[in-house]
Amino acid sequence: MKPDRRALIAASAVTIIAEQGPRALTHRAVDQSLELPAGSTSYYFRTREALLEATALHIVHRSRSIFDELRERPSDPAALTAEYLDDLLSHRRHELIARYALLLETPRDSALHQLLEDSLFSREKARPVFDIVGVDDPDVAAANFLSLLEGLIFDYCLGARSRDPRSSETVRQLRIPIDIYLRGVGSA
Template identity: 35%
Template sequence: MDRLAVIGDAAIEVIAASGLRGLTHRAVDRSAGLPLGSTSYYARTRAALVSLTFARILELDQVSPRPGGLAESIAGYVADALGPGRTRMLARYELALEATRRPELRAQYDSGGAMIRRLAAEVLAAAGSSSPERHAALVVDWMDGTIFGALAGASAPPSRASLVISAREILAGIGLA
């Protein structure tokens, strides 16, 4: 794994555990097991470190197709986000809030969101969606809301079976079931 990925992964862990206030070059160095000063060599400023972290989140979000049907793939992504990807999602939500206050991060966040919706629209178009962009927005918003609700404690984490049922209902609502 390259050094930027190691730093990005460690920064994700730091943000998930301590929030953005805990994100320092030293904290990332410690989390990554790197010599002090390593992170600041690659990301000179805190803004550069935040940007690097967000870029790593987007890189990790590039998922490959999952076996099974579309509903199973959608449910699998959400289940993974609540399990092995939990720290990444916590860091993403911290950065989403930070993006409301920092225009330079807002642009990066919006670009990443557009990429995710574009990929979802391509998948839905291939599945026969009559309005892939609009349907992608609905599906992605459902996924994001489900993940956020479970991570923030507003709702209990759903089972994979429950996620598949919900994904099928969403897809049926847009004419893809």
């Protein structure tokens, strides 16, 4: 079956943003990168805003799909989360970079910004972990946990640890602060 053209366009937009920056994303640039006839991208996404929304939704859907696949494996929350972060860093670096670039470019109060904020991690899906642990305020614990994950991802993707080569040790290294947080919040 032929891949959905909308999905191909959104994936191409991610690559363009990650490699050239958000200002390089135009309908024409997507047409050229996919070797489509001129006007093809604008047929599917009439405005730049529609193209950006499709790009953000592409990241959201991929994140949820991959996380749901990982959740089907028997694993403790720290191991599952570390594997998910490693997948982001190893196989979805362009999505991470595009997300950061778009977060900086979009107005803080826009629907697109909100969509991008929630594109990798879900406070709603993290909350049950903290209900089980029995913390006093699972919403705050989940929010703090997501802040930890965002910091880890940024550091490994664009920060000081981005120069470290990916290895089999990466999952273990990612798991250490996650484990510490989960154990600490449970005993607080």
